[in-house]
Amino acid sequence: MEHMTLENIVRACGGEYIGDPKKRHCAVSSVVIDSRLAEPGCLFIPIKGTRVDGHDFIPSVFEKGALAVLSERLLTDAAGPYILVESAEWAMKQLAGYYRRALGVTVVGITGSVGKTSTKEMIASVLEQKYRVLKTEGNLNNEIGLPLTIFKIRKEHEVAVLEMGISEFGEMDRLADMAQPDICVITNIGLCHLENLKTRDGILKAKTESFAHLAPGGTVVLNGDDDKLSRKKTVNGKSVVFYGIGKEAVRFADEEGERLLAEKEVYATDVHTVGLAGTHAVIHMGDESFVAEIPLVGAHNVYNALAAVCVGREMSLTVEEMQRGIAAVRTISGRSNLIEKDGITIIDDCYNANPVSMKASIDVLAGAAGRKIAVLGDMGELGADERELHAMVGRHFAGKQIDALFCTGTLSAALAAEVKRCSPATRVCECEDQETLTRELLAYRRSGDTILVKASHFMGYAKIVEALTSTSD
Numbered sequence: 389m390e391h392m393t394l395e396n397i398v399r400a401c402g403g404e405y406i407g408d409p410k411k412r413h414c415a416v417s418s419v420v421i422d423s424r425l426a427e428p429g430c431l432f433i434p435i436k437g438t439r440v441d442g443h444d445f446i447p448s449v450f451e452k453g454a455l456a457v458l459s460e461r462l463l464t465d466a467a468g469p470y471i472l473v474e475s476a477e478w479a480m481k482q483l484a485g486y487y488r489r490a491l492g493v494t495v496v497g498i499t500g501s502v503g504k505t506s507t508k509e510m511i512a513s514v515l516e517q518k519y520r521v522l523k524t525e526g527n528l529n530n531e532i533g534l535p536l537t538i539f540k541i542r543k544e545h546e547v548a549v550l551e552m553g554i555s556e557f558g559e560m561d562r563l564a565d566m567a568q569p570d571i572c573v574i575t576n577i578g579l580c581h582l583e584n585l586k587t588r589d590g591i592l593k594a595k596t597e598s599f600a601h602l603a604p605g606g607t608v609v610l611n612g613d614d615d616k617l618s619r620k621k622t623v624n625g626k627s628v629v630f631y632g633i634g635k636e637a638v639r640f641a642d643e644e645g646e647r648l649l650a651e652k653e654v655y656a657t658d659v660h661t662v663g664l665a666g667t668h669a670v671i672h673m674g675d676e677s678f679v680a681e682i683p684l685v686g687a688h689n690v691y692n693a694l695a696a697v698c699v700g701r702e703m704s705l706t707v708e709e710m711q712r713g714i715a716a717v718r719t720i721s722g723r724s725n726l727i728e729k730d731g732i733t734i735i736d737d738c739y740n741a742n743p744v745s746m747k748a749s750i751d752v753l754a755g756a757a758g759r760k761i762a763v764l765g766d767m768g769e770l771g772a773d774e775r776e777l778h779a780m781v782g783r784h785f786a787g788k789q790i791d792a793l794f795c796t797g798t799l800s801a802a803l804a805a806e807v808k809r810c811s812p813a814t815r816v817c818e819c820e821d822q823e824t825l826t827r828e829l830l831a832y833r834r835s836g837d838t839i840l841v842k843a844s845h846f847m848g849y850a851k852i853v854e855a856l857t858s859t860s861d
Contacts, residue, residue: 392431400486408469411455426452456470456471498695499554564601565601574610664756680715738841794828
């Protein structure tokens with residue numbers, strides 16, 4: 389890792405070096421917080437969890453060849469150098485920020501209420517047609533995950549595509565301080581994390597904390613069809629790049645009645661879905677246009693492609709490179725991932741859920757062939773209106789001619805009640821627990837069905853996907 393000598397690490401995190409002075413100028417090969425991933429030459433950062441304290445594993449990482457460790461306490465008989473810090477987690481964030489600023493890599497930072505991961509995958513796929521790209525893997529988008537992603541950047545990488553997820557005020561400020569994005573993308577301002585952020589205006593305020601850490605001359609890319617984001621016409625004195633569906637600028641009225649305009653530099657027309665095979669659209673940018681074949685289910689992925697084109701333009705990609713990158717994108721587990729098993733199509737979208745993404749997934753299911761079955765669960769962090777927001781999803785569901793709903797969870801009862809009231813023909817199976825739901829679902833399914841599985845992560849619906857994909861009639 390370039391620039392990551394123990395001397396520089398001490399300086400970056402304000403720690404005290406204790407150990408062999410001859411090793412102060414040695415560079416670490418990697419940074420880990422999991423002792424199982426320790427390797428020769430690494431720096432180990434011991435994080436205190438609710439059940440496990442990383443300091444307990446310091447002897448074992450030295451046995452595996454770690455060059456040094458951070459520590460919040462004095463160590464006796466340490467087998468190697470260590471850096472004494474007040475807080476290992478705080479020091480890790482400082483170190484990540486130092487490392488990012490020491491590199492010449494271009495950083496694309498992505499946030500938003502819905503679609504962060506899909507947009508990240510789309511942008512990375514497009515940029516990979518020209519550049520060597522590192523992207524956020526899995527769910528490493530929070531205050532622990534983001535630094536670990538930054539530490540994976542190497543000299544050969546030209547671009548880092550970093551996802552940034554938050555749930556409270558101040559968190560984006562800390563994330564963006566580490567990432568220092570050159571291009572900042574915000575997908576939308578939706579109904580999520582309301583427990584802490586209270587309103588969509590609160591969400592907007594929290595997400596846009598990133599602007600304070602935008603690199604000098606950096607670019608902001610926003611969804612111009614979002615009524616909150618469309619108000620941010622300039623950031624740090626530079627015009628925002630807007631994208632959206634349709635050529636016409638979108639107008640919104642604010643509290644004083646003023647008409648606000650979002651002039652879209654990149655926009656899509658002729659959007660049409662091709663079932664679960666994806667969506668096609670014509671994407672326009674200035675005098676150029678091209679047909680985008682998006683191999684992801686759901687017309688909402690057009691927005692992800694538009695964001696990627698905005699970033700591609702900023703990074704001087706050709707139309708052919710952007711077209712090829714969009715066509716090459718792939719889904720990941722738990723994010724509208726299509727699985728075929730025993731003649732049944734499973735839409736695995738169980739990683740997380742909020743009202744906007746839940747309705748979008750229901751729309752995808754509604755366009756499928758054969759019997760349509762929705763397996764839905766509770767959505768978390770919605771605050772005081774959580775029951776009404778579940779009921780709202782139920783009313784949306786009721787108009788989609790879906791054959792059956794299977795659900796469990798305290799809040800999902802409000803969703804199910806609206807489906808029963810508004811769509812009596814829909815079979816509704818409310819279950820007291822996930823085990824009962826899985827048993828009933830396995831008995832009901834048959835070849836030719838399309839089954840959507842979606843809920844917030846804490847519901848553990850990945851187990852339902854596992855049951856559907858590991859059993860046969």
